[in-house]
Amino acid sequence: MFLLCLGISITVWFTLLFVFIIMPAVLGVSFGIRSFYMRTLLKIFEWATLRMELGAKEKNQELYKPYTNGIIAKEPPSSLQQEIQELRGSANSLRSEPEFEMADIFYFCRRGVESIVDDEVTKRFSAQELKSWNLLTRSNYNFRHISLRLTVLWGLGILIRYGVLLPLRVTLAVTGICLLLRGGVTVVLYVFRLRSYLSEKVHLMCYRICVRALTAIITYHNRENKPKNGGICVANHTTPIDVIILANDGCYSLVGQVHGGLMGMVQRAMVKSSSHIWFERSEVKDRHLVAKRLGDHVADKTKQPILVFPEGTCINNTSVMMFKKGSFEIGCTVYPVAIKYDPRFGDAFWNSSKFGMVSYLLRMMSSWAIVCSVWYLPPMNREVKEGEDAVQFANRVKAAIAAQGGLVDLIWDGGLKRAKVKDVFKEEQQKLYSKVLVGDSEDQMEDKRSEDGTPEGDESSKDPAEGQ
Amino acid sequence: MGSRASTLLREEEIEEIKKETGFSHSQITRLYSRFTSLDKGENGTLSREDFQRIPELAINPLGDRIINAFFPEGEDQVNFRGFMRTLAHFRPIEDNEKSKNPTASEPLNSRTNKLLFAFRLYDLDRDDKISRDELLQVLRMMVGVNISDEQLGSIADRTIQEADTNGDNSISFNEFIKVLEKVDVEQKMSIRFLH
Numbered sequence: 001m002f003l004l005c006l007g008i009s010i011t012v013w014f015t016l017l018f019v020f021i022i023m024p025a026v027l028g029v030s031f032g033i034r035s036f037y038m039r040t041l042l043k044i045f046e047w048a049t050l051r052m053e054l055g056a057k058e059k060n061q062e063l064y065k066p067y068t069n070g071i072i073a074k075e076p077p078s079s080l081q082q083e084i085q086e087l088r089g090s091a092n093s094l095r096s097e098p099e100f101e102m103a104d105i106f107y108f109c110r111r112g113v114e115s116i117v118d119d120e121v122t123k124r125f126s127a128q129e130l131k132s133w134n135l136l137t138r139s140n141y142n143f144r145h146i147s148l149r150l151t152v153l154w155g156l157g158i159l160i161r162y163g164v165l166l167p168l169r170v171t172l173a174v175t176g177i178c179l180l181l182r183g184g185v186t187v188v189l190y191v192f193r194l195r196s197y198l199s200e201k202v203h204l205m206c207y208r209i210c211v212r213a214l215t216a217i218i219t220y221h222n223r224e225n226k227p228k229n230g231g232i233c234v235a236n237h238t239t240p241i242d243v244i245i246l247a248n249d250g251c252y253s254l255v256g257q258v259h260g261g262l263m264g265m266v267q268r269a270m271v272k273s274s275s276h277i278w279f280e281r282s283e284v285k286d287r288h289l290v291a292k293r294l295g296d297h298v299a300d301k302t303k304q305p306i307l308v309f310p311e312g313t314c315i316n317n318t319s320v321m322m323f324k325k326g327s328f329e330i331g332c333t334v335y336p337v338a339i340k341y342d343p344r345f346g347d348a349f350w351n352s353s354k355f356g357m358v359s360y361l362l363r364m365m366s367s368w369a370i371v372c373s374v375w376y377l378p379p380m381n382r383e384v385k386e387g388e389d390a391v392q393f394a395n396r397v398k399a400a401i402a403a404q405g406g407l408v409d410l411i412w413d414g415g416l417k418r419a420k421v422k423d424v425f426k427e428e429q430q431k432l433y434s435k436v437l438v439g440d441s442e443d444q445m446e447d448k449r450s451e452d453g454t455p456e457g458d459e460s461s462k463d464p465a466e467g468q
Numbered sequence: 469m470g471s472r473a474s475t476l477l478r479e480e481e482i483e484e485i486k487k488e489t490g491f492s493h494s495q496i497t498r499l500y501s502r503f504t505s506l507d508k509g510e511n512g513t514l515s516r517e518d519f520q521r522i523p524e525l526a527i528n529p530l531g532d533r534i535i536n537a538f539f540p541e542g543e544d545q546v547n548f549r550g551f552m553r554t555l556a557h558f559r560p561i562e563d564n565e566k567s568k569n570p571t572a573s574e575p576l577n578s579r580t581n582k583l584l585f586a587f588r589l590y591d592l593d594r595d596d597k598i599s600r601d602e603l604l605q606v607l608r609m610m611v612g613v614n615i616s617d618e619q620l621g622s623i624a625d626r627t628i629q630e631a632d633t634n635g636d637n638s639i640s641f642n643e644f645i646k647v648l649e650k651v652d653v654e655q656k657m658s659i660r661f662l663h
Contacts, residue, residue: 071495071498071499071502071661071662072659072660072661072662073660073662100607100623100626100627102590102627102631102644102647102648103648103651103656104610105530105586105589105590105606105610106586106651106653106656106657107656108528108529108530108534108610109530109534109585109586109589109657110558110656110657110658110659111524111528112525112528112530112531112534113534113555113558113659114659115522115524115525115528116519116522116525116534116555117499117502117555117659117661118502119522119523119524119525120524121522121523121524122505122506122521122522122523123505126505412523416523420520420521420526421523421526421527425523425527426526426527426528426529426531426612427612427613428527429527429528429529430529430610430611430612430613430614431612431614433529433610433611434611434612434614434615437611437615437623438615438619
């Protein structure tokens with residue numbers, strides 16, 4: 001009797017799975033279930049936040065509001081020189097003698113303490129804080145204000161997420177990966193001519209299943225700008241899932257290090273269906289080798305566009321950090337892509353110092369959903385005629401991606417997540433301040449030159465000094 | 469992590485900090501969240517390395533001096549109370565505070581206390597005097613390698629000459645206050661904390 005029930009429930013389960021999820025994935029259609037789910041969830045979240053605010057009011061306490069507008073109001077940035085002139089009050093004309101005021105220290109002092117309270121960089125490496133609670137423990141800051149009703153709702157949420165959604169998603173993920181591995185083998189067996197066509201189809205199918213495994217609700221914008229063969233696709237990096245999100249809509253060649261174990265198997269299988277560029281660990285350091293292989297791949301117009309994440313590390317999707325210039329030196333067309341996740345349904349950012357890959361995937365699969373928007377930007381080329389170098393080109397692309405995705409454009413290096421900032425930047429600040437003290441060295445050079453010149457030149461250069 | 473922010477800070481503590489520093493309830497919880505995000509060791513205190521991890525502070529020429537201001541004499545860790553006490557110096561001075569209880573001790577963000585904070589940035593050995601050597605060292609920090617020793621020396625000499633009134637070749641706190649009496653300390657040493 002029990003076995004019968006078990007058998008029936010499993011059959012029902014798999015039938016539902018097949019009809020509603022796998023078939024649409026294979027055929028590429030959608031029932032609209034996911035957008036309905038999304039809208040319902042949003043309504044529930046707003047209600048939850050309202051309840052918490054009421055609860056807090058009753059107890060006469062204040063709700064903790066995350067500092068979405070910043071903890072402090074920062075002045076609009078002005079140069080070091082301007083600020084110190086302001087500090088000194090009166091309009092100072094150029095003096096031949098170096099000028100120092102004890103009050104100068106206030107400038108550095110205030111800037112320093114402002115950066116301790118709220119700086120632009122460290123907050124990019126941890127998950128973004130939300131305005132309204134999304135019924136996940138991991139993003140709750142107001143434990144004390146949860147009423148009974150909310151707790152019940154939260155408990156229900158846990159049941160649904162871990163009891164229904166998680167097993168469903170794991171099943172799908174396993175199916176997707178198996179297909180990916182087998183798909184490679186299957187394709188090899190087919191007629192050589194049809195190989196690329198079929199491998200594309202299999203590839204897209206696998207990624208569609210993976211996308212459903214995460215309940216990722218993706219909106220693609222401007223698909224006419226999709227990357228074409230012989231180019232490089234460049235995107236901002238938030239999580240390893242970025243690859244799945246982009247590969248869901250097109251075939252790309254990935255670049256990366258060769259891994260061992262399961263990842264290695266997946267990598268080798270993927271190579272059978274399309275040409276990816278995997279580097280041995282030792283080869284990664286050799287920049288010329290990397291550049292050559294990328295260049296060769298791009299020159300071959302039958303090969304798919306390469307997918308690169310120039311930031312080099314995962315950032316929390318509120319900003320875009322420095323793009324490494326390597327991919328911009330190759331000299332081919334660059335197709336920028338902006339990816340913006342909606343953090344209300346589940347934070348996609350991978351904080352690699354806090355979570356390993358497995359716990360990250362578990363968190364992803366037990367969130368409500370992963371909602372994101374992908375914008376394909378018009379292709380860009382390096383303006384060699386105007387003397388644009390790789391770094392300037394990289395910054396131009398970065399600015400375009402930041403503008404489209406509504407992200408803050410930062411010049412700081414994402415590597416600061418782990419590494420210390422270079423001393424060069426401190427030396428720049430010191431140089432700027434020295435200029436304020438002793439005047440520009442160029443000004444001093446000009447004074448020297450005019451002294452060697454005509455008598456009129458001499459007098460005119462002496463006058464300002466005497467006038468001080 | 470956000471979820472620890474308001475649970476580990478008890479109401480009594482928040483009230484005490486409010487009285488001592490004058491920050492509002494929401495400012496204190498937000499600054500506590502910032503404190504915990506800087507505290508990588510998750511042990512409730514910040515070390516000097518935690519501060520140096522902030523890139524914008526690491527490139528500040530006086531970064532080390534500012535970090536030092538947070539740590540009491542001889543200690544290597546600062547807890548949240550100490551953190552808030554130091555930050556309180558940068559609260560803007562509000563008009564209605566001036567008319568409050570005149571017998572109460574001077575608030576941390578008074579003009580005198582702001583000047584004392586700056587004075588201590590110069591006074592490396594904490595002997596309540598800025599000697600020529602100390603001034604030279606701080607100047608060297610601010611300009612790096614871009615100015616020669618002789619020029620820097622003459623700058624230091626001139627500064628001490630202008631400020632020193634009792635002829636002991638060093639600047640005391642009162643002389644420091646006198647030199648800066650025309651500077652708008654209230655505005656320049658204040659940070660606008662949002663509510």
